[in-house]
Amino acid sequence: MKRIGVVGLGYVGLPLAMEFCRKNLPVFGLEVDETRVRQLRRGRSYVSDVASSELAGFARKGLFTASADDRGLSACDAVLVCVQTPLRKTKEPDLGRIVAAMETIARRPRLGRLVVVESTVFPGATEEVVLPILSRGGRKLGRDFFLAFSPERVDPGNSRYTISNTPKVVGGVDAESTRRAVALYERIVARVVPVSSARTAEMAKLLENSFRAVNIALVNEMAQSCRRLGVDVWEILAAAATKPFGFMPFQPGPGIGGHCIPKDPQLLTWKLKLLNFEPRFIQLATAINGGMPAYVVERIGGLLNRLRKPLRGSRVLLLGVAYKAGTSDYRESPALDIMQLLIEAGAQVSYHDAFVPRLRLAGKAFSSRPLTAAALRRADCVAITTAHAGVDYARVARAARAVFDARNATAGISRRNVETL
Ligand SMILES: NC(=O)c1ccc[n+]([C@@H]2O[C@H](COP(=O)([O-])OP(=O)(O)OC[C@H]3O[C@@H](n4cnc5c(N)ncnc54)[C@H](O)[C@@H]3O)[C@@H](O)[C@H]2O)c1
Structure with missing residues (x-):
């Protein structure tokens, strides 16, 4: 060669x-x-x-x-x-x-x-x-x-x-x-x-990514279920993950993003529909994962309500817009949906992401704000949407008035106005 x-x-x-x-x-x-x-x-x-x-x-x-x-x-x-x-x-x-x-x-x-x-x-x-x-x-x-x-x-x-x-x-x-x-x-x-065959290799890839989408959806549903039951999903996940066989931990979060996990199961769905077959697991996972940004916005609204503030006019700072930690890729990122929903509700939204200095959303340009003590104080609510390494989340949790943590970056910090997914 x-x-x-x-x-x-x-x-x-x-x-x-x-x-x-x-x-x-x-x-x-x-x-x-x-x-x-x-x-x-x-x-x-x-x-x-x-x-x-x-x-x-x-x-x-x-x-x-x-x-x-x-x-x-x-x-x-x-x-x-x-x-x-x-x-x-x-x-x-x-x-x-x-x-x-x-x-x-x-x-x-x-x-x-x-x-x-x-x-x-x-x-x-x-x-x-x-x-x-x-x-x-x-x-x-x-x-x-x-x-x-x-x-x-x-x-x-x-x-x-x-x-x-x-x-x-x-x-x-x-x-x-x-x-x-x-x-x-x-x-x-x-x-x-x-x-x-090539077809086998193509299908293997779609199984891998559908597996992720379905398991993420399951754990996202668990997060919502745990909230209703008054138990902490993160503690439950950590406990279940001690089982050395037959369990694989997935983490709940604000939804799925990137150029793979949201898209690949749809490729399979499209092909199967041509063959008169409805892949129901994938459709359910798509609906649950796709509903997470709205769930996060509802929870941010609840947190602000405790501070006697409506979403309209509140300043919300999102930490992390990349679809996952350690990348600059923000395609299909659920953080963008959260931003969009917050803007529609009248909130004043800004973001910090060291990996994504600028982004465009609905024709508007945004740029990453430096993560300073003043920026944290100014925000009514800080929402952690992507937990990049290198950010001192403990400091964020201490400095901000209210924190909604969709990635459990502030695990272990107990404060009145910190809520996790
Ligand atoms: N990003 C991931 O983590 C990942 C992981 C596994 C698989 N994939 C798959 O790999 C493929 C590529 O994804 P990506 O994330 O690298 O996309 P990307 O957008 O980062 O890169 C694709 C590049 O191809 C270029 N391009 C498009 N048409 C071209 C052409 N005709 N000739 C030459 N260049 C052309 C684009 O300008 C772009 O730079 C996708 O099918 C994706 O689903 C991506």
């Missing part, structure tokens, strides 16, 4: 490109966003898990090239596709970027090239959508190109499990494609797990 192409240099593609560079394999990164390309060329990373110094070092050595010009793909023996696969407003999958990426790859052919889809897609998409594009003009699978699906398992902000020590599932559309894709990933991953 001489040169690897990575199409789409985002949260998935950029760390993957770096992993190949670490093994001295040259990578050509194709990225349509020219601002991102300019940043990369200046040696600046926009993904929290990729260090700018390492990126710049690989670029200097000629191991990593980023470009918006697809000509570089012609020299790539393997091309890994990591573009977004969002949902439309109608909850149908939008594979437009996958289609565009594959058309670009097909325009820059190379005999015997391996193409791997890493973006999350519905079961069957690699065979039903990608294969026909690569086969155009009489090109033949197994001779002109090979094709596999291998789901990315990147966990932004997780330094314990990285690409190299997280097992990688690989399924080709034929046996030779699987074999070649396994050989490629064995260069960078300690354990590669071949499965019988």
